[in-house]
Amino acid sequence: MTATPEAIAALRCPVCHGPLALDGRVLGCPDGHRFDLARQGYATLAAGAIRHPGDTPAMLDARTVVQDAGMQAAITRGLVEAVPADARLVVDLGAGTGHHLAAVVEGAPDRHGIAIDSAKPAGKRAARAHDRVFAVVADVTAELPLGEGVADVVTCVFAPRNGAEIARVLRPGGRLVVVTPTPDHLAELVEPLGLLTVDADKAERLEAGLPDLRLLGRESVRDTVTVDHTLARAIVGMGPNAFHLTPDDIADLVAGLPDPLDVTIAVEVTTFTP
Numbered sequence: 001m002t003a004t005p006e007a008i009a010a011l012r013c014p015v016c017h018g019p020l021a022l023d024g025r026v027l028g029c030p031d032g033h034r035f036d037l038a039r040q041g042y043a044t045l046a047a048g049a050i051r052h053p054g055d056t057p058a059m060l061d062a063r064t065v066v067q068d069a070g071m072q073a074a075i076t077r078g079l080v081e082a083v084p085a086d087a088r089l090v091v092d093l094g095a096g097t098g099h100h101l102a103a104v105v106e107g108a109p110d111r112h113g114i115a116i117d118s119a120k121p122a123g124k125r126a127a128r129a130h131d132r133v134f135a136v137v138a139d140v141t142a143e144l145p146l147g148e149g150v151a152d153v154v155t156c157v158f159a160p161r162n163g164a165e166i167a168r169v170l171r172p173g174g175r176l177v178v179v180t181p182t183p184d185h186l187a188e189l190v191e192p193l194g195l196l197t198v199d200a201d202k203a204e205r206l207e208a209g210l211p212d213l214r215l216l217g218r219e220s221v222r223d224t225v226t227v228d229h230t231l232a233r234a235i236v237g238m239g240p241n242a243f244h245l246t247p248d249d250i251a252d253l254v255a256g257l258p259d260p261l262d263v264t265i266a267v268e269v270t271t272f273t274p
Contacts, residue, residue, distance in 0.1 A: 003037070006089055006112040007134035010150035014047040014138065019147070042123035042135035045145035052141060052160065054119030055238075058247070060097060062237035064125070067099045069231055071265070074223035075179060076103045078269045079155060082177045082219065087111060087152040091169065093140045094159020096122050098129025104155065105132050114151075116140055144169055153177060167212035167274045176213055176272040180206060182220075185266040189232060193253045195241050206270060213272035223265040229254050232261065 003022050011020040013029035020027045025037040027045070037043050055063070066072060076099070083090065083104050088111055092101040095115035105113040113133040115126035118140055126135035138145050141160050146169040154166050157179040166176050183198045190197060199205065207215055227235065232254045237247065245253075 003134050004112050007114050012147045014045045014145045040124040041127035044137040046138050050118050050139040052118050057121040059238050059242050062234040065234040071225050078221035082269050083153050090153045091151045093156045095126050098126030100157050102130035105130050163210040170274050178270045179267050182266045188263045216271040218270045221267050226260050227263050228260045
């Protein structure tokens, strides 16, 4: 993690909304509010309790297994391709491990990133994702600890979002890039295992939830990946099903699947502007 000047300049105090400056390992505003950087390098910038605590360490460990195996490579490519070449500051909401944001930042030598996630375990991981990514723990569904019009691009991959706040922090002409699953995403796991499904009207609900933003376009990303039982357990264990299933539950479910198994990756990459 490097707390780049570009990232720090985009932050604002979550208490008084004043600008933040970094002094050693402390972020502070002119009104005297102070926020220590954690030993791992991330900052918690929340005025109160975070309503949605985010993914657990076990879920993030499973996500790392899946991402390290290249299972989400097509999703990452689709996200990178949707980011304009001249984007300099990219904010990723619900950044998780920082895997996708690191690839976006790597796409340009003068591009910087801010990874925001509600979970402290995610902040620890995202702080190590790239030397031009600064990790922040904050509630992504509430006020964001960012100034007005500071972001060239906001990205959101399988994560909740606050449309009004996104519109506020995007510069004029900026972009919001949202990645959402389609109903047949991971179908070969979802159907036989009885996992949570994707609503058929998800695209319509996405637009309806972003009244302050205008739709620019939508691209489909599809891929087929081959997974063994280890990867299948990790895929199930990294998502919302893990809030309802124990590791033993997941292992028992996956044991009945073919090994290996071809699994569909199917998402939409939707772009908006203020």
